Amino acid sequence: MSTARTALVIGGGIAGPVAAMALHRAGIEAVVHEAHRGPADGVGGGLGLAPNGLSALGLVGAEEAVRDIGIPVPAMVMRSWTGKELARFSSADGSPIMHTVWRSDLYRALCDTAERAGVKFVYGTRLKSLQENGSSVTASFVDGTSATADILVGADGVRSTVRGIIDPGAPGPSSTGLVGFGGWSSAKIPHTDGAMNFVFGKRAFFSYTVEPSGRVGWFANLPRKAHMTIADTQAVGMDKWLRLLEDTFTDDRVPAVQILRGSSPDQCVTTGTLEIMRPAPRWHRGRVVLIGDAAHVPSPSSGQGASQAIEGAVHLARCLRDLPVDQAFRAYEGLRRDRVERITTAAERTNRNKAAGPVARVLRDLTMPPIMRLFAKPDQLAWQYDYRIDWDAPVS
Ligand SMILES: Cc1cc2nc3c(=O)[nH]c(=O)nc-3n(C[C@H](O)[C@H](O)[C@H](O)COP(=O)(O)OP(=O)(O)OC[C@H]3O[C@@H](n4cnc5c(N)ncnc54)[C@H](O)[C@@H]3O)c2cc1C
Incomplete structure (x- = not known):
């Protein structure tokens, strides 16, 4: 050819x-x-x-x-449901770890x-x-x-x-078993120095960050076996989802509930079941x-x-x-x-x-802190983040 x-x-x-x-x-x-x-x-x-x-x-x-x-x-911080910091990822030269x-x-x-x-x-x-x-x-x-x-x-x-x-x-594609939500919140929570927090909560996953302006951005992944399209999740109504998410994160010692309470439904989106x-x-x-x-x-x-x-x-x-x-x-x-x-x-x-279901969650919460301590070093992500393409190199 x-x-x-x-x-x-x-x-x-x-x-x-x-x-x-x-x-x-x-x-x-x-x-x-x-x-x-x-x-x-x-x-x-x-x-x-x-x-x-x-x-x-x-x-x-x-x-x-x-x-x-x-x-x-500037940084990504992994946390357990207790709020404990499990690992922190940032770049060696202080440049942003993502945008x-x-x-x-x-x-x-x-x-x-x-x-x-x-x-x-x-x-x-x-x-x-x-x-x-x-x-x-x-x-x-x-x-x-x-x-x-x-x-x-x-x-x-x-x-x-x-x-x-x-x-x-x-x-x-197939289902990850997780439904996605995200939004903005006017909750007043301590600033995170721009770091993105990832919380492996007791019942679901929550991420939040405080922008330099003070606005809080968040997203959540809620375990759900049944596949839901975006239309399915929208039909439920964001106000109902927000209440369900508040209940879901109520035992987690992070400001998830506060953040969700400070979010109005029109500032939130749902993405349906996340796929892989x-x-x-x-x-x-x-x-x-x-x-x-x-x-x-x-x-x-x-x-x-x-x-x-x-x-x-x-x-x-x-x-x-x-x-x-x-x-x-x-x-x-x-x-x-x-x-x-x-x-x-x-x-x-x-x-x-x-x-993780109830049993797997107990195991996860026991094993994750020592595993993170051992393996979650800043250079662990280097193979993904430091990858660079040499445009001029000839392809053979
Ligand atoms: C909730 C969620 C969160 C995500 N978060 C991240 C993240 O944090 N970081 C990250 O890197 N990625 C993330 N992703 C993944 C990322 O969005 C996708 O990998 C990326 O959009 C793929 O780009 P693409 O151009 O291949 O496909 P798309 O962005 O989906 O673009 C495909 C385009 O093709 C058009 N199209 C479809 N069919 C036809 C057709 N028959 N004829 C003509 N046009 C057509 C569509 O209208 C669309 O514009 C996330 C995805 C989701 C759903």
């Missing part, structure tokens, strides 16, 4: 715009097709961008734009930066099917339009249509390749979903810059699969601790 000159990118979330910018940098013209009518249409909640993700954004000229909208987090950012702001910043770099977006075009011939691939959209290019990049997220087309038997998907068995077929959540969903507990989507998008462009299409796709998978496997495995462990 020859090298690619043009690309269709399906999905204008996080991986899509980054891939398009990286492809442009690699000399490949890319057009992004997004199902929604505009950037950030209907996306809520926040996420933490890790230093490895931010660094990869630097390679496509988007790091500054994202830093501008992010809140730097929290509103998802909608991030999507918009990436799309704006990509558009300024010359990437074309076509909104309201939902991929329906695709057809490959010897030297190109044609995408057909629900609105009746179509487009053709040398390759097609599936950046269409966790429920990827492209994944289903290249491998109809591919397993989809081990890296898909097949990442490419012919002229079609998957990136981001379409290929792997390490679950929100990894704190790496967006950062891995960004790293993968940049690596894919490097591979396509240097190699014919078929070899480029193989090289891309070779560079990525082990890393996302490892990150997903670590997140599965965290999810089990968050969703």
